[in-house]
Amino acid sequence: MTGTTPTSTSAATVATEIVLPGVVEPNGLEVRTRSLPAPAASQVVLRMDATGVSFAEQQMRRGKYYDQPPFPFVPGYDVVGTVTATGPGVDPALTGRRFAAVTKTGSWASHLLIDAADLVPVPDGVAADAAETVVVNGITAWQMLHRLAAVRPGGTIVVLGANGGVGSTLVQLARHAGITVIGTASARHHDAVRALGATPVDYRDPDMYARIRRLAPQGVDAVFDHVGGPGLTQSWQLLRRGGTLVSYGTAATKDETGNSRLPVLKVFARLLLWNYLPNGKSAHFFNIWAGRRRLETFRRRLSEDLTQVLRLLADGVLTPQIAARIPLADAAAALELAESRTVAGKVVIVPGE
Structure with missing residues (x-):
């Protein structure tokens, strides 16, 4: 991403930002x-074309995200945008081009400063809102399915929350790879889950796990569980010998008060214990930021995986699941809608007028 000349393009940029002031x-x-400020060396100014609401922001507003920054801060886990200015050492030819990036925070803004090394090109012809649906969701789904669980064609998996942002992307990636999917969702989203290629099961059904076992009596190759809580044991029991449980959230405890790290640490401890059981099964907690201490390797892997997902989107293999498009100024409405659990796909935030 960086050039060999010190040339830069910069101009005064006024940014509109959405601030999370505390637990509100x-x-x-x-x-x-x-x-x-003008972009520093290796930085660019990115004009936001689309960002969105993930479960992380829903946890952050409660002060419940595992390693969120202290209040106040600008939320926004990922972004798709256009470079408008480059700092010293960055190729000025990046200006005017569209990129995606994972930021963890800061993307709910009309403009933001970002390291050029974190930019991943968005293919020509892919709309910003469509690309936004598969940035953090796509990387999470791809890495859980192909890097962590390594499910092979012909396998069977269970996706909890198959109508959600990560879940719907995971279903599509799995079906493209020749994997059978059982997906949980509320009854009103079952048609949408079927359209993605999965067999739906009502997550409100008290016999949900028994129904899944009837669909896969020999056990499944992987379960992707963002809920945590007591149901995590049931997810573990769905696995066949050699299967993999991937936990990637603690939605069951999102409304609990107390230490934000405690629910995650409890899950860590449980998964670690299960890995010592002599049954050939494995359990993992997925964190997109794992390995960031080796920054170059982390960036290369993230770029490779997001490039793969964006190419599948451009080729029509993935269908963007957009629940709504809401202007940045109405970010509160976007967050409220995402938390309502009434929509399928991702709530996307766009610049507005």
């Missing part, structure tokens, strides 16, 4: 305007 309801989000 969605309508407690604040809007601020500030002048961004």
Whole structure:
């Protein structure tokens, strides 16, 4: 991403940002305007074309995300945008081109500063809102399915929350790889889950796990569980010998008060214990940021995986699951809608007028 010349392009940029001031309801989000400093060496200014609401922001507003920064801060886990200025050492030819990036925070803004090394090109012809649906969701789904669980064609998996942002992407990637999918969702989303190629099961059914076992009596190759809580044991029991449980969230405890790290640490401990059992099964907690201490390797792997997912989107293999498009100024409404659990896919935030 970096060039060999010190040439840079920069101009005063005024950014509109959505600020999370503390533990508040969605309508407690604040809007601020500030002048961004000129991009430093290896940085660019990225104009936001699309960002979105993930489960991380829903946890952050409760102060429940595992390693969120102290309040106040600008949320926004990922972004698709256009480079408008480059700092010293960055190729000026990047200006005007569209990229995707994972940021963890900071993307709920009209403009943001970002390291050029974190940019992943978006293929020509792919709309910003479509690309946004598969940035953090796509990387998470791809790495869990292909890097962590390594499910082979012909296998069977269970996806909890198959109508959600990560879940719907995971279903599509698995079906493309020749994998059978059983997906949980509320009854109103079953048609959508079927359209993605999965067999739906009602997550509100008290016999949900028994129904899944009847669909896969020999056990499944992997379970992808973002819920955690007591049901995690049931997910573990669905696995055949040699199967893999991938836990990637603690939605069951999102409304609990207390230490934000405790639910995750409890899951870690349980998964670690299960890995010592002599049954050939394995259990893992997926964190997209694992391995970031080896920054170059982390960036290369993330770029490779997101490039794969964006290419599948461009080729029509993946269908973007957009629940709604809401202007940045109405970010509170976007967060509230995402938390309502009434929509399928991802709530996308766009610049607006």
